Amino acid sequence: MKLRIALRANRPWWLSPVLIAIAIILTFIISSAMIRWAGANPFAAFKYLLGSPLQSKFGITEAILSATPLVLTGGAVALAFRAGYWNIGAEGQLLAGAICATVVGLHADGMPHWLGIILVVIAGAVGGMLWAFVPALLRSRLGIDEVVTTLLLNPVALLVVTGLLNGPWRNPETQFPETKVLSENIFFPKVYPGSRIHLGLIIGIVALAVCWWVVGRTAGGLKMRAVGLAPGAARIAGLKVEKTLFTTALASGAIAGIAGAGEVAGVAHQLTDGISPGFGYTGVVVATLAALSFPAVLLIAFVLGIINVGSFSASRALSIPSTIGEVVQAVLLTTVVSALVFMKYRIVLDKGKHRD
């Protein structure tokens, strides 16, 4: 008797919810090992991780705030992955967007508020696009693997940030490596009274809607999906594969860059070296868990936002490290992608003596 994996002939309606449920249970079991080791009861920890942010209005709004950059980076990554362009540089593109937004913020005194906001969003998009430009060019012109180049530019972007903060942008009053508080004319307005939710959320939702419409409903989007699904066939069909990849890469970078602008103009109101605790990498988690569907990106970003906020409550209440939230997110990614294999395949048991 031998187990093997075979193609699945039919796909019953209950399959995907059951697989997701299995993945969630596995995530709980695997994460529990670490939580127990940290000296806490796993059930209590998950109650804080998932439950406590939902118990108060404050918790919910903080989770939405935490989800805001993930909506944008998740959308950026999903867009690129749809075209088969493996942009894993959303982290660097986000930081580049934050830098350009800061440039605007440092020179926005005396500017009308509406103009400041428009400029800061444009600056974020341009920064992200610039950071995505070199890998996109190398891929589309020379065929050089974008995975490596986008990844390598992430630490470089962080070095540019720290270089600016230790040098010309160092806070003149405190001497800390952070910029002074930027001009109020670029601050994103709050969109829900009594909370910290800002314009970035609206921009993120609009960006997702535009991506959804372009990818799903336009000729350009059809070309993009064709390139992503079968680049060879797309080329034979006369599509300009390289041009499509290049455009998609820049668009993806622009969206990630706006996430950086949102963190500067909506939350921090200054540039610090901790402006992104890995939002770009989490964007890959969001996009993958959302199965590259734009509406699902919004939902998944919110779920991960809950875990982010919940991990701090769990850390305070149970004195376990707050990084446990990141562990849970990474385990969830791994179990979900593993479980989804069984959407297409099934395990069969070879009995009998015949050789396969």
Add this chain to the structure above:
Amino acid sequence: MIETLIGIIGATLRISTPLVFASLGEVITERAGMLNLSIEGTMYTGAFVGITVAAQTGSLTTGLIAAIIAGAIVGCVMGFLVVTLGVNQHVAGLGLTLLLISASNTANRILFTNKDGMVRVDPWKPFDFAGPIFSQYWLTYAAFLILAPALWWLLWRSGIGIRIRAVGENPESADVAGISVARTRYFALALGGALMAAGGAFITLAFLGSFTINIINGRGWVAIALVIFGRWGIWRTVSGALLFALVSATQQQLRLVPALSHLPFEILLALPYLAVIAGLAITGRNVPYPGAYLKPYRRL
């Protein structure tokens, strides 16, 4: 001048050591037809497990062995994901990297920083003879004089090497010829993971004697670039690691030059990464990827 040059050569060999370990591990993995993006996390885990076990047992060697075992286990987990299940290799590798880094950071807080601060060991000392070039750590000697020739032999002169290359180029034919594709790929991932973790452990057990967050800082991604630069060959990849380390060592020296002291040192720190990208742009055109690169193999 001569002294500076000798210093740069000595530092080059030192800096290249973890990259030699990690990038040769990736060469073996990719020769078997798989991209292993868990490299960054595996190095991170190796760095953490190495120093943790070394601190608990008081033996650096035990720490290194523990790191190597941890790396092999990570390789097998990667194998379960991409060989047995056939998950997308980009996603599986990146997911494992995120998992390993966050789990190491969490374990670091549970064991050390939440209690008595930082984990420290008395690191290996370089041999002290015959001037700065030859005063290297034993692991550096091991990397260049034992590991690289041994892996070259393994890949090009041994039966295992033929099987690794066969399942990486054409798994269907390999399967028909009676080679177990799954077993060979698991072996390549476990061996590669062990080497990546050893590279990470070198950083904590020889370089630093301590563990800090973000300790690998993209070295895993550099190693992947070096493999492409090295066109999946042992010696070309080692040369790539040396070139990268040369740029790193040179920028360290440049930071001491008074005329350049007003330059932000971050620019110099970024230089090696940019050099790798430039190197890829110059040499990375039309490189011959292994035939079955990124393709899971299923006998359906």
